[in-house]
Amino acid sequence: MTAFPGAWWLSAGRDSTAVRLVAVVRLAVIMCIAAIGSFAAPLHGHTARFLLVLGLVGVPWSTSVFFCADRPDNRIAVYGGPIGDLLMLFAAQSLLNNAVEPVLLGYLVLVAFTVYTAGRSFAALLVAAAIGLTFIAHEIGPGNQQLRASITIPIFIGAAALVPLLERTTALQARATAQSERLRTRADTILTHVADAVFVTDTTGRIVLCNPATERLLRLPAAGITGSPCSAVVGLRAGERVLDCSTGCALLHHQAPEGQDLWRLTTGERRQPLLAEAAEVPGADGRMEVVHSVRDITRLKQAEEAKTLFLATASHELKTPLTVISGFASTLLKYPDLNDEMRLSAYEAISTRSVELTRIVERLLLSSRIEAGRLEVKLEHVDVMPLLRERVASYTASMHRPVTLHTSDPLPLAVANIPALTTVVDHLLDNAIKYSPGGEPIEICAAANEYALDIGITDHGVGMDADQAAHCFDRFWQAESTDVRRFGGTGIGLYIVQSLVDAMHGRISVHSAPGEGSTFTVALRRADAVPPQQPRVEGEATSIREFMRQIGVPERNRR
Amino acid sequence: MNAAVAVANIGLGLIYTCYGVMTIIDLKNGWRTNGLSHFGLAWIAMAFTCGPHHLEHGLHAGFAGGSAGALDLLAVGLGAPAGLTWFALRVEALFGGRGDRFIRGTPRWVSILPWLAVAYAAAVVAAIGWILSHGVHMTPRITPNILLLFIYSLIGYYLLRTQLNNHGPAGGWSLSGLALTIVFPTCGVMHAIFAAYAVSGSYAVESHGLVIDWLAVPAAIYFVWVVRALHLGTFTDWNDGAEGALPQVAIA
Numbered sequence: 001m002t003a004f005p006g007a008w009w010l011s012a013g014r015d016s017t018a019v020r021l022v023a024v025v026r027l028a029v030i031m032c033i034a035a036i037g038s039f040a041a042p043l044h045g046h047t048a049r050f051l052l053v054l055g056l057v058g059v060p061w062s063t064s065v066f067f068c069a070d071r072p073d074n075r076i077a078v079y080g081g082p083i084g085d086l087l088m089l090f091a092a093q094s095l096l097n098n099a100v101e102p103v104l105l106g107y108l109v110l111v112a113f114t115v116y117t118a119g120r121s122f123a124a125l126l127v128a129a130a131i132g133l134t135f136i137a138h139e140i141g142p143g144n145q146q147l148r149a150s151i152t153i154p155i156f157i158g159a160a161a162l163v164p165l166l167e168r169t170t171a172l173q174a175r176a177t178a179q180s181e182r183l184r185t186r187a188d189t190i191l192t193h194v195a196d197a198v199f200v201t202d203t204t205g206r207i208v209l210c211n212p213a214t215e216r217l218l219r220l221p222a223a224g225i226t227g228s229p230c231s232a233v234v235g236l237r238a239g240e241r242v243l244d245c246s247t248g249c250a251l252l253h254h255q256a257p258e259g260q261d262l263w264r265l266t267t268g269e270r271r272q273p274l275l276a277e278a279a280e281v282p283g284a285d286g287r288m289e290v291v292h293s294v295r296d297i298t299r300l301k302q303a304e305e306a307k308t309l310f311l312a313t314a315s316h317e318l319k320t321p322l323t324v325i326s327g328f329a330s331t332l333l334k335y336p337d338l339n340d341e342m343r344l345s346a347y348e349a350i351s352t353r354s355v356e357l358t359r360i361v362e363r364l365l366l367s368s369r370i371e372a373g374r375l376e377v378k379l380e381h382v383d384v385m386p387l388l389r390e391r392v393a394s395y396t397a398s399m400h401r402p403v404t405l406h407t408s409d410p411l412p413l414a415v416a417n418i419p420a421l422t423t424v425v426d427h428l429l430d431n432a433i434k435y436s437p438g439g440e441p442i443e444i445c446a447a448a449n450e451y452a453l454d455i456g457i458t459d460h461g462v463g464m465d466a467d468q469a470a471h472c473f474d475r476f477w478q479a480e481s482t483d484v485r486r487f488g489g490t491g492i493g494l495y496i497v498q499s500l501v502d503a504m505h506g507r508i509s510v511h512s513a514p515g516e517g518s519t520f521t522v523a524l525r526r527a528d529a530v531p532p533q534q535p536r537v538e539g540e541a542t543s544i545r546e547f548m549r550q551i552g553v554p555e556r557n558r559r
Numbered sequence: 560m561n562a563a564v565a566v567a568n569i570g571l572g573l574i575y576t577c578y579g580v581m582t583i584i585d586l587k588n589g590w591r592t593n594g595l596s597h598f599g600l601a602w603i604a605m606a607f608t609c610g611p612h613h614l615e616h617g618l619h620a621g622f623a624g625g626s627a628g629a630l631d632l633l634a635v636g637l638g639a640p641a642g643l644t645w646f647a648l649r650v651e652a653l654f655g656g657r658g659d660r661f662i663r664g665t666p667r668w669v670s671i672l673p674w675l676a677v678a679y680a681a682a683v684v685a686a687i688g689w690i691l692s693h694g695v696h697m698t699p700r701i702t703p704n705i706l707l708l709f710i711y712s713l714i715g716y717y718l719l720r721t722q723l724n725n726h727g728p729a730g731g732w733s734l735s736g737l738a739l740t741i742v743f744p745t746c747g748v749m750h751a752i753f754a755a756y757a758v759s760g761s762y763a764v765e766s767h768g769l770v771i772d773w774l775a776v777p778a779a780i781y782f783v784w785v786v787r788a789l790h791l792g793t794f795t796d797w798n799d800g801a802e803g804a805l806p807q808v809a810i811a
Contacts, residue, residue: 055702539658552721
């Protein structure tokens with residue numbers, strides 16, 4: 001694993017930023033020398049050869065080291081870079097006229113940063129190698145090469161002395177850097193993975209730091225958040241008043257110990273309830289900054305509201321048949337001598353309401369099973385026509401409503417589950433009948449296309465607006481959630497329908513307009529359909545994304 | 560010869576420069592919502608070095624008595640259809656069109672592309688060998704051309720690898736991807752031919768072209784670095800996926 005004995009401790013705690021910086025500087029310097037040198041004319045002999053070596057060997061090598069420096073403690077970046085530098089300096093000494101002595105200063109610089117980036121042992125090896133290469137260059141280089149002891153010896157002594165001196169300084173700094181890096185990594189990891197939005201504002205109220213949860217909360221990239229005023233980007237409000245941060249962080253000075261219930265308007269003008277806290281922390285420059293922790297409690301609030309509503313509606317729905325059952329039962333007990341006709345009427349009422357009560361309880365139990373992830377549907381190839389005909393006949397007889405079935409016979413088999421599909425059709429028919437109180441006709445249309453079999457159930461009743469249609473499959477959601485509820489129900493019917501359709505690998509969609517009625521379409525997979533290949537036939541809208549797609553940049557779902 | 564080389568290079572130079580402008584527009588439009596794109600910046604830097612390189616070469620060949628060789632024309636002529644196809648698809652996407660075409664299966668014209676590429680490469684290598692056989696005067700002025708040959712070939716390799724990986728699951732090819740895959744190696748070959756003519760003494764490397772080619776080297780290195788970093792996941796760019804689909808709802 002190690003490049004040479006002792007490298008394990010050399011690499012420990014190396015300053016990867018310095019390695020990266022050196023790699024960038026190295027690449028820039030080599031490229032600049034090669035580029036500027038190539039303009040010089042005439043270019044023959046040793047100078048040309050050196051520039052060619054620099055351009056064709058130095059640039060690719062330093063580019064490779066620059067790429068490797070992306071990874072902390074990469075051996076090629078830490079050790080390969082200085083080795084390449086050493087060889088480039090040797091090439092300069094060997095190929096350029098009168099370069100042996102001036103290049104010694106280059107060795108000095110190389111040793112200085114190598115002590116810092118790769119450690120003293122490696123730097124000592126470089127010093128030894130530099131001495132050897134200098135003498136070789138003196139022997140093999142072009143004529144007129146000078147190597148005076150009065151210059152060479154002090155430079156090499158200086159280089160040798162630099163090693164322990166710099167090592168002592170850098171060892172202390174490396175330890176501090178490593179510790180600080182560990183703490184920073186820990187803090188970054190915590191901040192990245194915490195579910196709450198955490199952001200820091202400076203003394204002027206501008207956001208200087210934010211975590212990915214903040215990007216998700218505000219639906220903005222970090223670049224659009226940092227540097228912007230907190231009041232403009234986040235815009236916290238208490239009651240109907242915007243928090244005034246003109247004289248410091250308002251949240252910091254007026255918060256409750258367990259956090260404060262606030263809200264903000266989203267870009268879509270939606271009210272987003274939040275639980276927020278703030279605390280002062282010293283910033284990098286010593287000035288006090290404010291760290292904010294904000295939790296989106298929209299779902300919590302919605303769940304609270306939905307459950308409250310559900311309890312109220314479910315109690316009401318359960319109470320109605322129970323009252324009837326209880327009333328008739330009491331009557332039967334209290335008046336044992338009722339005539340047969342009245343007694344039969346009471347039994348019928350009790351029976352009808354019991355069926356209604358059972359249906360409500362079954363829906364609640366099914367909803368609970370779906371929510372707990374215990375819904376299991378065994379898929380088979382189903383002929384839907386007999387099922388649809390039977391349900392149409394049953395509803396027409398029991399509800400005394402005209403239900404019409406339109407089909408294009410023969411229909412192919414669908415991938416479905418008979419009990420689940422029966423429940424879906426029953427729920428949608430119940431819904432259609434409930435929301436068309438004027439007795440308007442109900443229509444079922446079944447048709448097949450290349451891949452799916454569509455079953456559409458249409459009513460011509462009250463219909464829904466866009467917002468209602470968008471939420472109609474939500475659990476406990478009801479179009480009328482106010483006290484004035486004309487249609488009753490627990491708000492779980494369509495949630496159950498969507499869950500069952502999903503379990504059958506189908507899709508459900510709704511097409512609706514207020515006053516015109518609704519069409520719910522269930523698309524089930526055809527049993528004989530080969531799963532469609534969906535090649536991507538459209539390019540990306542922007543050239544940047546298109547090039548990314550074509551060069552295979554992996555897509556990430558960050559937000 | 561000079562006129563043909565001039566027209567081909569000026570045309571290609573204008574296309575690449577226009578393409579750079581289009582990418583600037585994309586970057587500007589997406590900056591606010593997606594932040595800065597290093598990928599976009601690097602691509603713009605490359606377009607603004609490739610475009611001026613061809614413009615400069617064309618203008619010198621056409622109007623300043625610069626040199627122009629047959630291989631030069633061949634390289635531009637073979638690269639131009641792919642470059643034009645990619646550019647046309649991007650213009651189509653800019654105006655709300657599809658921006659790509661799916662090629663189902665592997666039609667005959669696609670299946671012969673690898674053989675064409677091999678034949679082309681062999682012909683170019685042979686021609687370069689013939690040019691160099693008349694004498695070689697190595698000069699540092701060809702350094703950027705040789706570096707660009709390797710970098711563009713590397714980018715071409717990345718693109719080819721992605722096309723081959725996508726081909727199986729998709730059951731076909733992306734026209735946009737194929738065009739882009741052809742563009743980069745032909746760009747690299749153009750630089751190789753230029754270097755061959757230069758070392759043989761047929762071309763004089765003028766300072767304007769040298770400046771542009773030396774600027775193209777860091778631009779191309781920056782691009783490769785960004786692509787590599789995106790593959791490694793060192794940073795994210797505009798490669799964030801779309802959000803999950805919602806239930807289908809249609810309102811009359």
